[in-house]
Amino acid sequence: MSAGSRIQIMKEVGPPAEVIERFNVREMTGTHAIGHTRMATESAVTTSGSHPFSTGADLCLVHNGSLSNHNSLRRTLRREGIHFETENDSEVAAGYITSRLNRGDALKEALERSLDDLDGFFTFAVGTGDGFAVLRDRIACKPAVMAETEDYVAMASEYRSLVSLPGIAEAKIWEPEPATVYSWSLADAS
Amino acid sequence: MYNSTKPGMRESATFDRNVIHEIQRAAETGIYDIRGWGAKRSLPSFDDLVFLGASMSRYPLEGYREKCATDVVLGDRFASEPLHLKIPITIAGMSFGALSAQAKEALGRGATLMGTSTTTGDGGMTSEERMHSQMLVYQVLPSRYGFNPDDLRRADAIEVVLGQGAKPGGGGMLLGRKISDRVAEMRTLPKGIDQRSACRHPDWTGPDDLAIKIRELREVTDWKKPIYVKVGASRTYYDTALAVKSGADVIVVDGMQGGTGATQEVFIEHVGIPTLPALRQAVEALEELGMHRKVQLIISGGIRSGADVAKALAMGADAVSIGTAALIALGCNHPKWQADYAKLGTAAGFFDDYQDGTDPAGISTQDEALASRLDPVEGGRLLANYLRVLTLETQTLARACGKSHVHHLEPEDLVALTIEAAAMAKVPLAGTNWIPGSNASM
Amino acid sequence: MHREIRTWDLSAADVRALNQSLHDLKPGMEDTHWRILSPEGAHAIACGLMVPVTVEIDGHVGYYCAGMNKDATVIIYGNAGVGVAENLMSGMVHVQGNASQSAGASGHGGLLVIDGDASARCGISMKGISIVVKGSVGHMSAFMAQAGDLVVCGDAGEALGDSIYEARIFVRGKVQDLGADCIEMELPADEREELAALLERAESSARPEDFRRYGSARELYNFHIDHAGKY
Numbered sequence: 088m089s090a091g092s093r094i095q096i097m098k099e100v101g102p103p104a105e106v107i108e109r110f111n112v113r114e115m116t117g118t119h120a121i122g123h124t125r126m127a128t129e130s131a132v133t134t135s136g137s138h139p140f141s142t143g144a145d146l147c148l149v150h151n152g153s154l155s156n157h158n159s160l161r162r163t164l165r166r167e168g169i170h171f172e173t174e175n176d177s178e179v180a181a182g183y184i185t186s187r188l189n190r191g192d193a194l195k196e197a198l199e200r201s202l203d204d205l206d207g208f209f210t211f212a213v214g215t216g217d218g219f220a221v222l223r224d225r226i227a228c229k230p231a232v233m234a235e236t237e238d239y240v241a242m243a244s245e246y247r248s249l250v251s252l253p254g255i256a257e258a259k260i261w262e263p264e265p266a267t268v269y270s271w272s273l274a275d276a277s
Numbered sequence: 278m279y280n281s282t283k284p285g286m287r288e289s290a291t292f293d294r295n296v297i298h299e300i301q302r303a304a305e306t307g308i309y310d311i312r313g314w315g316a317k318r319s320l321p322s323f324d325d326l327v328f329l330g331a332s333m334s335r336y337p338l339e340g341y342r343e344k345c346a347t348d349v350v351l352g353d354r355f356a357s358e359p360l361h362l363k364i365p366i367t368i369a370g371m372s373f374g375a376l377s378a379q380a381k382e383a384l385g386r387g388a389t390l391m392g393t394s395t396t397t398g399d400g401g402m403t404s405e406e407r408m409h410s411q412m413l414v415y416q417v418l419p420s421r422y423g424f425n426p427d428d429l430r431r432a433d434a435i436e437v438v439l440g441q442g443a444k445p446g447g448g449g450m451l452l453g454r455k456i457s458d459r460v461a462e463m464r465t466l467p468k469g470i471d472q473r474s475a476c477r478h479p480d481w482t483g484p485d486d487l488a489i490k491i492r493e494l495r496e497v498t499d500w501k502k503p504i505y506v507k508v509g510a511s512r513t514y515y516d517t518a519l520a521v522k523s524g525a526d527v528i529v530v531d532g533m534q535g536g537t538g539a540t541q542e543v544f545i546e547h548v549g550i551p552t553l554p555a556l557r558q559a560v561e562a563l564e565e566l567g568m569h570r571k572v573q574l575i576i577s578g579g580i581r582s583g584a585d586v587a588k589a590l591a592m593g594a595d596a597v598s599i600g601t602a603a604l605i606a607l608g609c610n611h612p613k614w615q616a617d618y619a620k621l622g623t624a625a626g627f628f629d630d631y632q633d634g635t636d637p638a639g640i641s642t643q644d645e646a647l648a649s650r651l652d653p654v655e656g657g658r659l660l661a662n663y664l665r666v667l668t669l670e671t672q673t674l675a676r677a678c679g680k681s682h683v684h685h686l687e688p689e690d691l692v693a694l695t696i697e698a699a700a701m702a703k704v705p706l707a708g709t710n711w712i713p714g715s716n717a718s719m
Numbered sequence: 720m721h722r723e724i725r726t727w728d729l730s731a732a733d734v735r736a737l738n739q740s741l742h743d744l745k746p747g748m749e750d751t752h753w754r755i756l757s758p759e760g761a762h763a764i765a766c767g768l769m770v771p772v773t774v775e776i777d778g779h780v781g782y783y784c785a786g787m788n789k790d791a792t793v794i795i796y797g798n799a800g801v802g803v804a805e806n807l808m809s810g811m812v813h814v815q816g817n818a819s820q821s822a823g824a825s826g827h828g829g830l831l832v833i834d835g836d837a838s839a840r841c842g843i844s845m846k847g848i849s850i851v852v853k854g855s856v857g858h859m860s861a862f863m864a865q866a867g868d869l870v871v872c873g874d875a876g877e878a879l880g881d882s883i884y885e886a887r888i889f890v891r892g893k894v895q896d897l898g899a900d901c902i903e904m905e906l907p908a909d910e911r912e913e914l915a916a917l918l919e920r921a922e923s924s925a926r927p928e929d930f931r932r933y934g935s936a937r938e939l940y941n942f943h944i945d946h947a948g949k950y
Contacts, residue, residue, distance in 0.1 A: 127515075128484070151483075230800075232819070245760060246779050260798050262817075426808065471942050479863075481801070490782075496738050496763040
């Protein structure tokens with residue numbers, strides 16, 4: 088389900104515990120990972136409708152929220168040649184990022200532009216080949232929480248999702264501001 | 278349409294007298310038109326469906342002697358104390374503030390006489406309603422006016438309101454004339470102001486966070502009370518599925534004919550879908566999730582007679598809710614107040630200016646003199662009578678279809694008289710096998 | 720008075736059982752002091768309390784901690800998720816870490832103290848609660864605030880007090896900008912004294928004279944076409 092060399096995308100319909108078993112996630116190693124459990128708002132519950140959506144080579148996006156202009160955007164992006172498999176609003180966000188990247192925007196610029204071009208409520212986490220980025224819309228009703236230690240930076244919709252991370256009790260916990268792109272890459276860390 | 282007998286006088290269908298009046302009113306006042314009631318225009322509705330009564334292939338039940346049961350249980354998915362109603366008709370949420378205290382009491386009395394529930398509104402719980410309503414559903418609205426855990430604990434069920442049929446996506450509205458001392462105190466607002474209401478809840482947005490909020494409400498009430506989720510009819514198929522996934526016990530869907538105490542005219546008439554297609558969508562979503570009858574469905578928005586009730590149940594609702602009809606039963610728009618309506622520039626049958634608080638029937642007002650025109654005991658009797666008639670009518674139709682319980686009515690008992698209704702309700706056009714939009718042929 | 724502390728470890732027994740035990744307390748019963756371990760971001764911990772019990776929580780809590788409480792004192796040694804002390808009726812809630820969105824939402828009374836920062840919508844729809852934030856608050860704080868006091872020792876984000884009714888806002892740091900109908904006003908002596916009392920209850924050493932007072936211009940109380948742009 089992914090394109091590129093560094094990111095592998097796995098999706099399935101079912102409870103998270105079962106999906107983790109199915110793909111043997113426990114045996115995996117890597118530098119970063121994004122997980123998402125979807126509550127379908129305006130399209131069917133299907134594997135292809137699940138997040139993350141691949142936005143291009145070594146890029147993927149997960150979304151919490153609901154976009155209100157995704158139908159018009161999908162039509163515009165289709166005319167540009169972006170291919171969509173579902174009626175899912177989040178797939179449109181991914182397609183939009185791809186479209187901006189195709190036009191030469193860096194990821195940060197593409198995400199900043201999305202604040203004006205995408206309408207609705209969203210928290211995005213975008214995975215890149217060597218890191219990830221987080222963005223919340225201007226109104227920021229949908230939640231997002233960050234946890235940082237010496238060893239890692241983590242992001243989730245709820246703190247509860249982070250509790251089993253090592254050292255979480257001493258981690259710096261904070262919330263990203265609305266309309267601000269945050270990004271982390273392994274290149275920065277070294 | 279006015280057809281003058283004078284040749285050459287022709288009214289425009291686009292700019293008719295109502296439209297002209299509204300444009301000139303807007304020009305003079307600079308404010309949108311606000312009124313009560315739901316969508317007034319003609320819409321595809323239950324009137325476009327009829328029952329296939331018994332004949333050679335189906336046998337009817339005798340009236341009176343052969344039982345046709347009407348009881349319904351609401352909220353047994355998770356709550357330890359679900360509601361047991363004697364009739365499948367409940368009273369919808371209407372605020373104290375929009376209505377007088379006497380009206381709220383009358384609704385409680387009438388509902389209790391018939392073994393059903395009433396619902397608080399966007400202003401909190403009054404002692405009159407709690408005292409006189411044997412089963413009281415407590416609303417949790419975006420404004421949270423008057424909301425408190427003591428009332429939550431003494432309610433019989435809880436209704437989380439996302440919206441109502443008259444204005445899906447809009448918040449409550451109450452104008453200064455109706456913000457009396459008592460209303461102001463209950464809502465923690467200055468007296469006499471025009472209330473601005475939130476359209477989203479303050480502490481959650483979206484079904485994923487609603488699921489967590491529902492858990493909190495259950496925790497505060499020790500999982501005893503059923504939790505309803507109410508939506509105005511819009512994207513009803515998805516809303517129903519999401520309400521189920523958020524953990525609701527009961528879903529309440531209110532079509533665009535659903536009334537309001539005060540809303541912009543353009544919102545009432547141009548946002549939301551009619552009750553008929555909303556009901557079908559909700560039932561479809563429930564059936565696809567395998568939750569039909571497990572998460573109960575209450576439908577409201579223009580329910581008027583036992584025929585409407587029976588048709589709603591046949592399409593898959595567990596119960597219906599009435600708002601406007603209940604107020605009419607109490608005396609709203611009664612011809613006996615004709616002289617007063619005339620003074621307001623209107624007439625019985627046309628009055629919808631609930632927002633002004635000048636209701637001659639004393640129902641949608643805070644004015645003490647007007648409100649005293651409604652005797653709550655008498656009002657309770659009137660409502661109980663009306664509910665009784667609704668129930669008897671429903672049973673009559675159900676028996677004619679051979680049903681011993683009103684919940685045994687099913688969509689196949691119905692046919693449609695118009696193509697729109699057939700498409701919206703997904704029942705065949707009478708005398709044919711045709712359901713427009715459906716690929717299956719029967 | 721018997722002051723033994725009742726300990727409850729949430730890794731061993733769930734929130735439902737905890738809340739039921741807290742709800743079963745009657746005034747005058749002896750179990751007046753509880754300590755909750757391993758909250759691990761769980762939701763609705765110690766909500767709907769009705770008696771003057773003290774509940775200390777060792778760690779971070781999820782959404783709606785201490786929601787709809789009366790008379791109780793809840794102390795969170797960590798961060799709080801969305802809606803901490805929402806609809807608080809009376810009593811006190813003390814968050815030693817940071818609070819997420821909608822802290823004190825729709826609160827009717829009592830005192831909410833946040834030692835760290837509060838996120839967006841702090842005090843949204845407040846109806847009488849007193850909130851003291853020793854750090855900063857995020858955007859849309861005191862949105863549609865009807866009554867009560869919001870005290871911010873740090874800074875306030877965008878659109879502070881948008882659509883405010885009669886609530887009072889006191890800010891010591893910078894205000895990014897003000898919401899519709901919210902204006903800066905004089906801080907009279909009697910209010911300065913009330914502010915001092917609040918700061919003292921919150922155990923803050925901030926000085927009342929360093930605060931600016933914000934409140935409603937009351938121009939949106941009755942609809943007037945000239946103000947239509949503010950809606």
